[in-house]
Amino acid sequence: MELMKAIAMRKSTRSYKPEQISDESLDIILKAGCAAPVGMGAYNSMHMTVIQNSDLLEKFTNEARKTFKNPNMNPFYGAPTLVVVSGKQNEKAPAVEVANAACIVENMALAATDFGLGSVYLLGFLFAISANTELLKKLNLPDGFVPAAALAIGYPTEPLTKVKELKQTIEVNVIK
Structure with missing residues (x-):
């Protein structure tokens, strides 16, 4: 598939x-994440955790339901694979791990799309599990790392067939 598609x-x-x-798909998706730009090339400041254990995903779901007081919450939408991207916090560059994680997740989401897999960028449930030291x-x-973003991945119940028109949806000003 072409990138723009x-x-x-x-x-x-x-x-x-x-x-x-x-x-095989997971391996290539993870490699796409590893190819993402990371500030100052500090790839050792990032970490990915793949979770395919349904019991652990259910524990995370239950914690999110409790934290957000929503008994029907389904933060992973039934996806069987979750990739949590974590980063080492850096006092000289506050929140750089979040920016790096966003780049990593987007690369993985595009790679998943290339395989016909669905994905969704996740953040909210991380607040729930980060507050629970047992789940964390x-x-x-590794020491000093914190979850910064996540991507749920799986076969969508409806195939990815719609190609949306690429158009300017964000206001842009050009300074020359």
Whole structure:
């Protein structure tokens, strides 16, 4: 698939089939994440955790439901794979781990689209699990790393077929 077509087809998928994605697809998606730009080339300041354990995903879901007081909340929309992108906080560049994670997640989302997989960028549930030290430990993060963003990935219940028109939706001013 061409890049511009993948960009035009990518959407936030909010309904997934239960079947797991292939290891081959996951490997390429993770490599796409690793190819993302990271501030100052500090790739060792970033970490990815892949979760395909349905019991752990359910624990995260329950924590999000409790935190946001929404018993029907389904933060992963049934996606069987979750990639949590974490970063090492840097006093000289506050929130750089969030910016780096956003680049990593977008690369992975576009790679997933190229495979016909759905994905959705996630952030809110991370506030819930980050406040629960027991659940946070389940991510097995290196010391000093904090979750910054996540991507749910899976086979969408409706195939990605709509190619949206690429148009300017954000106001732009050009200074010459």
